[in-house]
Amino acid sequence: MGHDTAEWVYVGVICGILAWVGVDSWYIEKLVDDVPKDAEVIKVTAQQWFWTFEHQDGTKEVGQLHLKKGQPYKFEITSKDVNHAFNMPDWVIMQDAVPGRINKAWFVPDQVGEFPIQCREYCGLLHYNMRGTLYIEDNK
């Protein structure tokens, strides 16, 4: 094999891998963007240094969130002061909470249990301790 052949095979393989990863991530991004119609809205408000959750029926929770298994949820995430980020590592959800904006994320819990919620954008003094707990309960 001459130099040129080796070079072009290399470039071709790289382009192929990039195209594969690119199409796959585009497809997943579309899924992430597409909120189910029957999703229940949870308003997530971040502030230094705790989380407030408001359910669709108006009930509020601070630092903890109780959800039902099998029900789709849409989070509307915002902040009252500085930037934070709403992160539930076990459910691969991470979205910044930016003052003046409402960001969305959604998921359908398919497992009961207790999961951590944490702030993932540096927000000052107690950022390390800006945590919450997600409780997923059986929907009977």
Added chain:
Amino acid sequence: MVLELAKPRPIWQIMFSTHHTDVALLYTISSLAFLFMGGVLALTIRAELFAPGPQIIADSITFNRIFTVHGTTMLFLFAIPFASGIGNYLVPIMVRYKDMAYPKLNAIAFWMIPVGAALVWLGFSDVSWTAYAPYSVIRAPGPAADMWIFGLKIIGISSVLSSINFVVTILKCKHPDLPLSKMPLFAWSMLTISLMTIVAIPTFAAALLMMLTDRLGVSGFFNPAMGGDPIAYQHLFWFTFHPEVYIFILPAIGMMYEIIPRFSRKPLYSQSSGIFAFVMLAIIGFASWGHHMFATGMSFTEKTVESLCSFLQVLAAFLIRQCHLTFSHMILTG
């Protein structure tokens, strides 16, 4: 270096010199000093995180200050000045000129760095190296944050001045017998990053000014309470600092291009694909800043465009790897 050992001079002769090798020594030595200072902070962070709960750092604000100054030091006081140091030493030699184009400007650019460094280290701010608004505007304690802003402002001006110097040295003072296409790839990497710096830094410089006036309360560019948009800051910031990633890495790759062919005793496989990769990285580097902001609530279209640009970026980066492939090929086949 060897020259210094053979014929020692008093340190003040080097300090007040404007000759490119002397300024290069100052750059290299001070940036290595900052590497160790930043490294001490890094070790402090790791020691603190060795076990859960507080270990050696008294409170969280101190911890936040330490990681801020660590990041700022490593990026602005080590990575950029170190490349300038090596570039100062080698670029005039590689383009066969007696010195940098503007020797006094060169020395001025260097001496701005200790001033900026003093502001960053004496302030010991807690804004984190990205200094995202609105935290840096409405909550970060002063005067530390303001000193951080001024420090980075000065370091930014310094790197623009030294970049102008490199560009003029390479394009205007290069020996007429040496065409650009034959110029050593390390000099090419310095030319590329100097042009990138000149395009990239002004955006961050503007963002720093806006942040300062926001902090003073006379404007509200990034403050939602005054109708501003915190995301605007992130766009300005990453438009500078995504390209900056390549500004950090290209001199190192340029050095590899020089070192590996010499030690493997084979000529460089393809000079032109090295140049092509540098130029590609530089151009596409300005189109993919948004991949740092995927979690900020971008629209689907923005995300798609930015992903596409990032993939092109990866492709350009792989073109550089291709030369590494060549090196291993050369070494294996003899």
